[in-house]
Amino acid sequence: MSTHRVRVRVNGTALEREVPADRLLLDLLREDLALTGTKEGCGIGVCGLCSVLVDDEVVSACLLPVILVDGRSVVTIEGLADRPGGAALQDAFLVHGGFQCGICTPGQLISASALLAASPRANEAEVRDWMKGNLCRCTGYYGILRSIAAVQAGAAEGDGR
């Protein structure tokens, strides 16, 4: 197995690591960097638990080899509060019942953050379409949609942080 020196910025911190060619970003985050906020669910890119941002785009860390992240920047749930609107999303989830057990929550927040950056005025259908890849077994999704809508409303009133 070939190994490769990879430079990546994680939550604002520049890192350099030597990784085997088949190392996945999810395992690098959880095992090598002890950033266990990103969860492993299905392992096949469907459930959304492992959602992270790479160069501000939301991706499944379980399908992304670290070698493809060389030279790029990664934001995980641990770094969300430092992102524009990140803290507002977190607060909204707390206030509007956006989570219960919490296992899908990091992924929900990361996806919602990417959504609001890409389409801040997305309507409900567009929000549902974007977020459909983040599965939740607890909330029935209502609290998640309410939370996102609240942030959109707050931002509309100039309240976003």
Add this chain to the structure above:
Amino acid sequence: MRFEHTVRIAASRAVLWELLMDIPRVAACVPGAEAVTALDDDAYRGALRVQVGPIRVRLEGQLAIVERDEEAGTASMRLDAADRGSASGVAATVALSLGRAGDLTELRLETEARILGRLGELGQPIIKRKADQIIGEFARNLERAAAARP
């Protein structure tokens, strides 16, 4: 998984029967079969290479004739093979029967197969389609082999 294939072959029942009971010659008709060697009168070991796009497996195992009735024109074979590399396996029984269809001989193959391990990830439809392709080509090769026989 069940497959049924019926083919009409331009050869006599007797010629076809003899061919079918000759496992090395039968194996030569199976696309992807290789390294067939006899273990005893009714059992053989060999390998089968199968490819679906970039996915390739080499199933190694045994084929045994477990029942035969020349008069009735029926036989039953059992196949057990595994691909250690992909932690996959196939366990299958094939019931064959020969009948008359005008001037042709009708060969009917009823296969019951269990796909074990990773190979199962391909999904039933793909596996069925591949099995159909292999058995279809097998039947065509069988016909050629039967015709070549004096």
Add this chain to the structure above:
Amino acid sequence: MSFDYVVPGSLAEASDLLARGGPDAHALAGGTALVLMYKQGLLRPEKVVGLGRLAELRGVRRLEDGGLWLGAMTTLRAIETHPEVAAHSPALALAFASVATVRIRNQATLGGNLAHADPAQDPPPMLVALDATVEIARGLTRRTLPLGELFRDIFETALVPGELIVGIRLPPLAPRARATYLKFLPRTEDDYATVSVAVRLAVAEDGRCSDARVCLGSVGSTPVRARAVERALVGHALTDHAISDAAALVAQEIDPLGDARGSAAYKREMAAVCTRRAIATLRDA
């Protein structure tokens, strides 16, 4: 399991590495299909050739003749959101937007999508309906195929070892042509269609159909052009009756596999229903 990963700086080098690596050498584009099959234990590569440094394979641009170029290493998301794609055909953008989730689309590429050749994918039928041609490179040689000829069987393309998809070329759309993409997805167990239909129609001033392309996904081992349906439409007025009759012909053109997304019989029936709906949608647009 162990493999070597290399990232060549040129198309020629990439072709050479893949050709010499044989069946155990695989190209890595976005990685969604490759990583998935690798994790499933279905692929055991010895060499993986990364295409990330091949800048010439990236990008979307309008061509001088008014057509559209889609580079193979462009992500599905980049294509979905590119203004030139929507300008060419909103249905084209929709077909790309219909793939899985935004996470997959951010990572998966056009070339990877086409090379994977799963007959249930969304982009291929739409691209075929828009008369796409695919440019293929092997070292310094290039060849071009109508896209429909790229797909041979499930997961199998016409690419020979060493060949790489460079991009897709779409001819300019005729002024009176419209297109639509209909993805029938009654279940949410996965994101592949039970049946999908891509239609492009041109309607003459007298109201008769002057040109038609109908291509279906998930109804066979490759995307299927329903030529009988096309022939039945051209030269006729698009009445409900004519559309229904034409759509019914799709049954003889397809050979769907029964699976968790629907039995073969169900897909056969829904293919006709969806074809009819897609054509009617275009007529009424």
